[in-house]
Amino acid sequence: MEKMDISTILASAIHESKNHIGSLLYQLETLKRQPLKPDVEKAIQKVEEGMKQLNDEWVEYLYLYRLASDGYHVHYDCFSLEEFLDDQVFALSQSAIAKNLDLSFNADRNLMGVFDERLMTAVVGTAVYNALRFAKSKIELNASLDKEYLVISIEDDGPGYNNNDHQEDELLFGSNTGLGLYFAELSATAHNVEGRTGRIEKLKSNSLGGAKLAIYIPQ
Amino acid sequence: MNKPDFSDKTALLIEDMAEARIMQKKMLNDFGFKSIDIAMKAESAIEMLRGHDYDVILSDYNLGNGKDGQQLLEEVRISHLIPNTSAYLMVTAETSIEMVMGAIEYAPDGYITKPFSQAMLQRRLLKLMNNKEKLIKVNQALDEQDYDKAIESAQAVATKHPVLDNRCQRIIGDALLCKKDYHEALAVFKTCRKSTKMPWAVFGEAKCHFYLNDFDKAEKKLRQLTLDNKYFVAAYDWLAKTLIQQGHQDTAQEVLIDAVGRSPKNLLRQIELGKLSMDIGDHIMAEMSFRRAVFLAKHSCFNEASVYLQHMASIVGLARESELTSRQLDNFQSSLKKVEQNFFDSSTTRSEAYLLEMELMSAINELKTAEQIEEVWQSDIEAGKADAPDSAAQQRIHILKSAK
Numbered sequence: 183m184e185k186m187d188i189s190t191i192l193a194s195a196i197h198e199s200k201n202h203i204g205s206l207l208y209q210l211e212t213l214k215r216q217p218l219k220p221d222v223e224k225a226i227q228k229v230e231e232g233m234k235q236l237n238d239e240w241v242e243y244l245y246l247y248r249l250a251s252d253g254y255h256v257h258y259d260c261f262s263l264e265e266f267l268d269d270q271v272f273a274l275s276q277s278a279i280a281k282n283l284d285l286s287f288n289a290d291r292n293l294m295g296v297f298d299e300r301l302m303t304a305v306v307g308t309a310v311y312n313a314l315r316f317a318k319s320k321i322e323l324n325a326s327l328d329k330e331y332l333v334i335s336i337e338d339d340g341p342g343y344n345n346n347d348h349q350e351d352e353l354l355f356g357s358n359t360g361l362g363l364y365f366a367e368l369s370a371t372a373h374n375v376e377g378r379t380g381r382i383e384k385l386k387s388n389s390l391g392g393a394k395l396a397i398y399i400p401q
Numbered sequence: 402m403n404k405p406d407f408s409d410k411t412a413l414l415i416e417d418m419a420e421a422r423i424m425q426k427k428m429l430n431d432f433g434f435k436s437i438d439i440a441m442k443a444e445s446a447i448e449m450l451r452g453h454d455y456d457v458i459l460s461d462y463n464l465g466n467g468k469d470g471q472q473l474l475e476e477v478r479i480s481h482l483i484p485n486t487s488a489y490l491m492v493t494a495e496t497s498i499e500m501v502m503g504a505i506e507y508a509p510d511g512y513i514t515k516p517f518s519q520a521m522l523q524r525r526l527l528k529l530m531n532n533k534e535k536l537i538k539v540n541q542a543l544d545e546q547d548y549d550k551a552i553e554s555a556q557a558v559a560t561k562h563p564v565l566d567n568r569c570q571r572i573i574g575d576a577l578l579c580k581k582d583y584h585e586a587l588a589v590f591k592t593c594r595k596s597t598k599m600p601w602a603v604f605g606e607a608k609c610h611f612y613l614n615d616f617d618k619a620e621k622k623l624r625q626l627t628l629d630n631k632y633f634v635a636a637y638d639w640l641a642k643t644l645i646q647q648g649h650q651d652t653a654q655e656v657l658i659d660a661v662g663r664s665p666k667n668l669l670r671q672i673e674l675g676k677l678s679m680d681i682g683d684h685i686m687a688e689m690s691f692r693r694a695v696f697l698a699k700h701s702c703f704n705e706a707s708v709y710l711q712h713m714a715s716i717v718g719l720a721r722e723s724e725l726t727s728r729q730l731d732n733f734q735s736s737l738k739k740v741e742q743n744f745f746d747s748s749t750t751r752s753e754a755y756l757l758e759m760e761l762m763s764a765i766n767e768l769k770t771a772e773q774i775e776e777v778w779q780s781d782i783e784a785g786k787a788d789a790p791d792s793a794a795q796q797r798i799h800i801l802k803s804a805k
Binding site for chain 2: 237
């Protein structure tokens with residue numbers, strides 16, 4: 183038998199699993215329509231939350247695979263940042279509420295940017311899921327324009343990048359080899375305009391005191 | 402968020418998977434739509450769209466064995482089965498979204514990725530309806546093909562709602578293209594593109610260059626588009642058209658073969674490849690393309706006699722080169738039969754079918770049969786059911802008779 187590329191196999195396995203999650207979520211919608219006791223309803227919400235996060239993670243891995251194997255074509259389009267960030271907060275608010283965290287966004291009404299919406303949705307989602315683990319009370323999404331670069335940042339009031347002694351930090355996001363950061367970086371650098379490529383920066387949040395991940399997209 | 406008011410709106414839901422269909426129907430019900438029609442596949446959706454205008458069309462990308470949601474969208478947009486005022490929301494899986502996004506020429510009004518919650522669908526639909534409401538005058542003008550009014554309205558919307566500026570500029574550029582104001586259109590697309598690679602603007606520029614007979618510039622832009630996005634198959638079509646204008650028929654054929662490989666179910670592209678192959682005398686490729694086209698035409702908006710007649714013509718081309726297999730003969734008969742069944746009301750079609758049949762019979766040395774067909778044709782002409790041969794047809798009859 184011809185030897186197959188293991189990353190391709192893994193990618194299609196993830197794809198399969200992701201589809202399973204999709205049909206389970208449909209089943210859950212049916213369940214949610216039944217009259218339920220409050221504690222059951224709460225449990226179902228948690229299950230739904232967890233499955234949604236799992237789904238989003240697998241989406242991230244699939245993009246990661248395509249980006250890393252040069253199989254992804256960036257699809258540029260123009261978006262209102264207010265609408266884009268509002269969408270992200272809407273999609274992720276349940277996860278934040280479940281952890282008693284405040285998730286909000288700031289963007290100028292008239293700020294427009296050109297980027298790949300699906301890719302940046304996955305990046306912001308990944309960053310927010312990460313911030314959910316460290317934030318004490320608050321996570322903020324910001325967008326602004328900085329010298330021909332659109333900057334989308336995810337900030338929290340947690341311990342920040344430098345003084346993380348959390349054990350789980352090492353797993354995904356803490357060091358330079360963290361999968362989430364690697365994904366954000368690949369997504370940023372996939373954006374390319376006349377020789378200028380995107381990048382990410384790990385910073386300290388001035389307004390919230392915790393970590394700040396800034397994604398620079400060339401305009 | 403405001404409670405949505407869909408009580409005066411109608412919806413068409415197109416989804417092949419029972420589970421998802423039931424769930425989405427429930428969601429739309431909860432939103433209070435006036436009516437919700439359901440189609441399980443693209444072919445039945447086309448039938449329903451012929452009879453109704455819907456305010457909202459919610460279609461899955463993946464629709465089983467037949468046409469996919471994107472092909473359905475392209476077909477109903479090209480044949481004006483859905484007005485611009487309707488909202489088309491495409492449901493995609495994360496893995497098929499690239500195919501939808503690559504279809505830049507005929508994009509849906511919005512996307513939603515599976516799995517989604519009821520709240521998410523509600524939000525998407527509301528946003529879509531809001532935008533449609535803001536653009537109502539523009540879309541009404543487009544439906545009336547009043548491009549001046551569309552441009553004027555789009556400029557007004559862009560000023561009032563800066564967020565929609567990009568979309569309005571695209572509408573203005575495309576409307577100018579329809580008006581054949583190519584220089585003005587080019588200026589609009591160039592401004593929109595700025596330094597970024599907005600594919601629709603690059604595509605618009607390429608089309609302007611094409612119409613302005615600047616084929617080298619058009620080729621350059623189109624080649625760039627095919628490199629940037631392998632799913633943007635319309636760029637291949639235009640690249641082939643451009644190459645034909647430049648006299649590179651063979652390269653154009655290669656480009657179309659590539660494009661057909663990427664979207665084998667696109668009828669119009671199969672027809673283009675068939676025509677081009679006929680032009681360069683590649684009857685094998687022509688027959689293959691038209692055979693696929695005949696297969697695809699049956700359930701499409703473009704079910705026209707010419708598809709079948711061209712398929713027959715390609716087999717005549719084959720017969721003149723070498724001996725036909727029995728299968729090829731059957732294919733000819735099968736297409737002929739479909740023409741007889743569906744298109745024989747047209748005297749022009751009837752005459753072309755007789756002529757092609759005569760040409761085939763003559764090519765395979767069935768001269769007696771050819772004569773009999775000519776007699777039938779003659780009596781149909783006398784009965785007013787068929788056209789008398791025009792000068793081109795007379796020429797063809799002369800050739801087939803002198804070839805004996």
